[in-house]
Amino acid sequence: MTVKMTAKKRESSNKNSALTELRSNGNVPGVVYGFKTETTPVTVSEIDLIKTLRESGRNGVISLELDGKTKNVVLSDYQMDALKGSFKHVDFLAINMSDELEVAVTVHLTGESVGEKEGGFITQPNREVNVRVKPSDIPDALEVDTTELAIGETITVGDIRGTVSYEILDEDDFILVSATAPRTQDELDELETVSEENAEPEVVGSEDSEEENKEA
Structure with a gap:
């Protein structure tokens, strides 16, 4: 249009x-x-x-x-x-209008995945793909169906390349979406411990501070 x-x-x-x-x-x-x-x-x-x-x-x-x-x-x-x-x-x-363009197209996920139904989480590391297409054929979005995506699985450019009528410029291993397992309580406890340790203020000796100030 x-x-x-x-x-x-x-x-x-x-x-x-x-x-x-x-x-x-x-x-x-x-x-x-x-x-x-x-x-x-x-x-x-x-x-x-x-x-x-x-x-x-x-x-x-x-x-x-x-x-x-x-x-x-x-x-x-x-x-x-x-x-x-x-x-x-x-x-x-x-x-x-007769020449092809290289443009970035938004990745739009559809469907509720098997992984989500099993309690997992969907992650989308890349929200755009680069394509080469004639101006009149530029898609509004690249739709990726996640319905069959199980925990531990990913959908890459290589998985959907043959399903579209235009050229996708990104590599086959370019990840579009993943289904990851829910975190265990042990993992959550470990993350909480790390967060608390990082939150503790670092004490810097006065002599070191004076030396740093002199160098600055």
Whole structure:
């Protein structure tokens, strides 16, 4: 699905005051580059950006209108304000719809595993996989069925590679999900003991501290 959005050219400026003013007015500075495109500083409405990403997804194709012309782009990178939770900057990559892209796709687990029913725990060490695919075929997520996963077993890229129509770039031994046994009471007691030992403050001699301060 291709979603439409409008961008406007902006003056290339790294001055904090200019960028702060843009953001305070509800806009996000960014840049467009890539296929048959000169690197162009742009600005987009943050409201429109959020709405577009909700509709298209992180890897969706965006039909970006700029100066009366439309380009197919994807969001290649972005920066967020950790305190405000708002966008600080976005990079749009112009693409050729006939060429394959390398993108990261979220791994989505489905089903209740045998291991969970037996009292075990599901762990997901890797939540994304890297794939090569045409823009029009980028999946919203890679769904992994855990129904048959028993305690002590794992599902790797090698296990699901042949079940999808696109190329997964990660190695066959790249672990997607594991089912682990519940901890015994002895293990829990040992963990509690280690935690208590680590919580004890370390006493540093005054002479050592003075020497360290001198070296600092």
